[in-house]
Amino acid sequence: MKIHVDKTNLTQVLQKIQNVTERKTGMTILSNTLIKAEGRQDVEFLVTDLELSLWTKIETQVEVPGSLTVSARKLFDVVREIPQNMIELESLPYDKLLVRAGRSRFELSTIPASDFPSIHFYEETELVDIDAVLLWKALNKTAYAIPSDDDSFSISGVFLHPVEGGRLRFVSTDSHRLASFEMPAEVFSSIPIGGGVIIPRKGVLEMLRLLEKETMASLGIEEKCLILRTPSTFLSVQLLEGHFPEYQAIIPSSRPYAFETDWEALYYGLRRVAVLTSQTWRHVRLTVKKGSLELDAGNPELGKANDVLDIDYEGEDFSVSFNIRYVMETIQAMESSRVRFEWADDAHGGVFLGPDDEGYFSLIMPMIV
Amino acid sequence: MERSIVHLNIPDFYTGMEELRRPELKKHPLVLAEPAVRSVVQGVNDAARREGIREGMPLGHARRICRRALVVPPDLRFYGEVHRSILQEFARFSPLVEGPLPGRYFVDLTGTRRLWGPESDTAWRMERLLADRKGLHARVGLASSKLVSQVAAGCITAGDLSRIFPGGETSFLYPLPVNLLPGVGAVTASRLADFNIQQVGMLASIPAESLAGVFGAMSTRLLRIARGIDPTPVLPFREAARLTLVHHSDRDEIDREKLEALLFVQVEEACWNLRVHNRRPGRFALEIRHADGVTAKTRHLLPVNAVHIDQRLFRFMLPAFRRLIERRVAVRRIVLEFSDFSIPFRQMPLFPWENDSFEEDRQLQKALDDIRRRFGKQIICWGKTAVMHRSSPGQRDLPNRSGPGGF
Numbered sequence: 109m110k111i112h113v114d115k116t117n118l119t120q121v122l123q124k125i126q127n128v129t130e131r132k133t134g135m136t137i138l139s140n141t142l143i144k145a146e147g148r149q150d151v152e153f154l155v156t157d158l159e160l161s162l163w164t165k166i167e168t169q170v171e172v173p174g175s176l177t178v179s180a181r182k183l184f185d186v187v188r189e190i191p192q193n194m195i196e197l198e199s200l201p202y203d204k205l206l207v208r209a210g211r212s213r214f215e216l217s218t219i220p221a222s223d224f225p226s227i228h229f230y231e232e233t234e235l236v237d238i239d240a241v242l243l244w245k246a247l248n249k250t251a252y253a254i255p256s257d258d259d260s261f262s263i264s265g266v267f268l269h270p271v272e273g274g275r276l277r278f279v280s281t282d283s284h285r286l287a288s289f290e291m292p293a294e295v296f297s298s299i300p301i302g303g304g305v306i307i308p309r310k311g312v313l314e315m316l317r318l319l320e321k322e323t324m325a326s327l328g329i330e331e332k333c334l335i336l337r338t339p340s341t342f343l344s345v346q347l348l349e350g351h352f353p354e355y356q357a358i359i360p361s362s363r364p365y366a367f368e369t370d371w372e373a374l375y376y377g378l379r380r381v382a383v384l385t386s387q388t389w390r391h392v393r394l395t396v397k398k399g400s401l402e403l404d405a406g407n408p409e410l411g412k413a414n415d416v417l418d419i420d421y422e423g424e425d426f427s428v429s430f431n432i433r434y435v436m437e438t439i440q441a442m443e444s445s446r447v448r449f450e451w452a453d454d455a456h457g458g459v460f461l462g463p464d465d466e467g468y469f470s471l472i473m474p475m476i477v
Numbered sequence: 478m479e480r481s482i483v484h485l486n487i488p489d490f491y492t493g494m495e496e497l498r499r500p501e502l503k504k505h506p507l508v509l510a511e512p513a514v515r516s517v518v519q520g521v522n523d524a525a526r527r528e529g530i531r532e533g534m535p536l537g538h539a540r541r542i543c544r545r546a547l548v549v550p551p552d553l554r555f556y557g558e559v560h561r562s563i564l565q566e567f568a569r570f571s572p573l574v575e576g577p578l579p580g581r582y583f584v585d586l587t588g589t590r591r592l593w594g595p596e597s598d599t600a601w602r603m604e605r606l607l608a609d610r611k612g613l614h615a616r617v618g619l620a621s622s623k624l625v626s627q628v629a630a631g632c633i634t635a636g637d638l639s640r641i642f643p644g645g646e647t648s649f650l651y652p653l654p655v656n657l658l659p660g661v662g663a664v665t666a667s668r669l670a671d672f673n674i675q676q677v678g679m680l681a682s683i684p685a686e687s688l689a690g691v692f693g694a695m696s697t698r699l700l701r702i703a704r705g706i707d708p709t710p711v712l713p714f715r716e717a718a719r720l721t722l723v724h725h726s727d728r729d730e731i732d733r734e735k736l737e738a739l740l741f742v743q744v745e746e747a748c749w750n751l752r753v754h755n756r757r758p759g760r761f762a763l764e765i766r767h768a769d770g771v772t773a774k775t776r777h778l779l780p781v782n783a784v785h786i787d788q789r790l791f792r793f794m795l796p797a798f799r800r801l802i803e804r805r806v807a808v809r810r811i812v813l814e815f816s817d818f819s820i821p822f823r824q825m826p827l828f829p830w831e832n833d834s835f836e837e838d839r840q841l842q843k844a845l846d847d848i849r850r851r852f853g854k855q856i857i858c859w860g861k862t863a864v865m866h867r868s869s870p871g872q873r874d875l876p877n878r879s880g881p882g883g884f
Binding site for chain 1: 759817819820822823824825826827828829831
């Protein structure tokens with residue numbers, strides 16, 4: 109194999125595949141990318157961790173066709189450091205890849221392409237064109253509540269399922285908070301999601317990255333595998349088999365205390381008091397009185413922070429403590445100029461809604477201080 | 478401005494404390510040690526030292542050397558209180574007072590001449606204050622650095638003052654034997670003696686590259702202290718809160734089940750204290766000493782949901798303990814230490830069934846605490862600790878600690 113490739117294009121494609129490769133794995137091939145230069149002008153890049161696979165291609169000059177696998181991280185590090193605009197990649201005898209630019213030469217060890225796992229992208233599956241912006245929005249509004257690891261009470265993924273009223277709901281929970289976003293079901297009408305599917309955390313984050321700069325994409329589900337296609341990329345994500353917790357029963361139906369406040373005032377108020385919180389002292393106390401919301405946070409080693417905001421509230425006084433990070437992440441995901449907070453009690457938690465952000469819902473459990 | 482650092486070193490601080498409490502002990506060889514078969518000597522007075530008893534010696538050996546030696550258990554809490562009160566007394570002379578160990582003090586007198594007069598007079602006044610208020614005598618060293626003042630104090634007897642004027646550090650240090658330098662112990666001194674380096678001046682004159690070949694990374698520090706270079710400041714000492722529990726077995730233990738039970742008893746005791754003070758530990762350290770003298774240590778962070786409930790805390794620590802006792806050698810001592818305390822804030826779970834097991838544990842612990850508060854700590858115990866009372870072959874049954882109860 110021998111190709112000449114533009115540095116900017118190569119850097120972009122290598123950056124795109126980095127997050128899919130496995131860094132700490134017993135199978136070295138999973139940290140490699142398969143480079144296939146079979147046509148005259150296209151070079152394909154494939155990576156997989158056996159649950160998530162990504163295919164992408166760039167246009168370039170292929171002098172000698174061929175294929176090999178090389179460490180995605182090391183190739184990226186090398187390419188990033190090269191100052192020249194054109195880079196030459198050439199396979200050498202004894203499983204080596206020569207990366208040459210100007211007077212710089214790097215010889216990287218490779219593994220034969222035949223050892224790379226065979227990846228099925230379900231090319232024959234019929235994909236449905238979807239609004240990439242809407243899908244990105246739905247995933248972004250729920251991704252923050254996905255736990256990094258599974259435990260007995262939560263599942264590390266976003267649950268996508270149909271609900272009453274012809275709507276589709278994205279839900280995630282880490283067993284301390286729950287985030288959900290609803291949209292009309294017809295957006296994904298012909299995608300076979302059945303009773304619901306769970307997209308794993310890594311897949312959600314990769315989908316967010318891919319969709320960030322796209323307006324249209326195609327989506328399909330086949331054999332417990334979600335396929336997402338953008339003009340230059342194919343992503344296949346193995347869906348989770350687990351059972352998502354029965355979350356509907358825990359949403360408090362009666363929320364007697366409620367107030368509304370300005371999004372900016374609340375978010376920046378929380379940011380100010382968060383300066384004096386720490387890993388151990390991470391709670392913020394919300395003291396709600398007629399017309400005012402008092403935020404208290406602090407740390408005996410650093411000091412105390414207090415801020416008062418104006419709110420629309422005429423009910424009884426109450427106070428509640430939350431993990432400040434949870435509240436900030438919830439509000440950050442909201443697209444609304446106002447924030448509505450509805451409170452039930454310590455056992456049922458508090459609900460954050462965006463009056464202008466239809467479909468967004470967040471439930472956070474309090475901290476007992 | 479030239480620095481003026483005073484070092485006050487009270488020799489045999491612990492035994493001095495005991496002699497002040499009980500003056501009749503002064504005339505006898507006095508040994509501080511726990512009243513256990515395998516305990517080690519933690520402190521000796523002058524009379525005992527003359528008999529050949531040293532700190533760190535097994536108590537049995539010390540008794541064989543001097544049968545008339547009086548053995549007194551150390552009262553570390555009392556010594557700590559006296560140590561803190563001495564620090565407060567010295568704080569009148571300067572805000573920079575450091576007490577790295579009980580009986581050792583550094584006071585930075587830099588810039589206090591116009592307030593207190595010449596530094597030598599101030600240092601002497603501090604020694605007199607110690608003698609009048611506490612009945613203790615210190616060796617006093619006064620120099621431009623902590624290192625030189627410490628060495629200066631080490632060269633004289635209690636009640637004397639040794640002042641090294643600025644510029645005279647090297648001429649003072651160079652003729653001294655190397656083992657007078659802080660941090661040069663018997664092993665390093667013996668290694669230096671192999672190369673016929675016996676005096677500080679000989680050590681200071683060796684090129685760094687030559688010394689690095691023998692002592693590696695330590696050579697830089699060795700050269701620095703031999704040349705009297707010590708820019709370290711006097712730092713007021715703030716002791717971090719710690720909860721330490723030490724189990725010293727009379728009989729070496731190799732049975733894993735019994736060792737885990739011993740750890741559980743320590744965790745139980747710690748949790749009781751943590752509950753009383755409403756604190757959650759953020760970190761724990763475990764240290765075990767084997768019968769052959771080998772020590773193993775481990776330190777771990779505790780997760781946020783590790784609270785002061787016996788069972789729950791023990792569950793987090795057990796894997797670390799099991800990794801620590803991998804050697805098939807009996808264990809003599811277990812030290813458990815908790816630190817980084819915080820108030821136990823609790824994040825409520827979203828799903829009520831998640832809270833069930835925690836609530837069960839919490840209620841069980843509360844019931845146990847209520848019983849113990851009313852009838853005493855020994856009245857009830859966890860089943861895990863019952864194994865400690867199980868008789869070994871050829872050993873008589875021990876009385877059951879739990880009495881009729883026990884889970």
